[in-house]
Amino acid sequence: MTILRNTRELSVTDAAQRGVAGLVADAEHGADLVVTRHHRPVAAVVSMARLAELDQAESDLRDLALVLARAATDSGRRTSLDDVLTAFGLTRESLAEQDDDE
The missing domain is CATH 3.40.1620 (YefM-like fold)
Structure with a gap:
């Protein structure tokens, strides 16, 4: 090609x-x-127009590669946010209490 x-x-x-x-x-x-x-x-x-087309094609190919990689490796298992927070010793309430600057 x-x-x-x-x-x-x-x-x-x-x-x-x-x-x-x-x-x-x-x-x-x-x-x-x-x-x-x-x-x-x-x-x-x-031309700049052609360069823009090539840049867009490159971006599209990266996105496609990411989608294909994710589809190929997806086990279907999902983890809830609460389970992740628990694994790190946090809760939704403890996150809400934290300052934005931390």
Whole structure:
């Protein structure tokens, strides 16, 4: 799976000749540029809109991984708040009496 789309490759030399303004203009028009050195990708130039899409996709994938991990490890057993408080020697009343600064 590739995360870039409408990709155009260009060498570092070609990118330098094109200049920053040219690379930015291409990215603004939707081109994902891959800069290569010795035919190996070393950098990418993408628009801010595309970067935002990639950031959102990364966040969505993290959420999905968390949901899948929880689903795979969920035993179905639940612990009540009162049981947790008791295990720590507390009660709901003792929590209510504590200052917020503690």
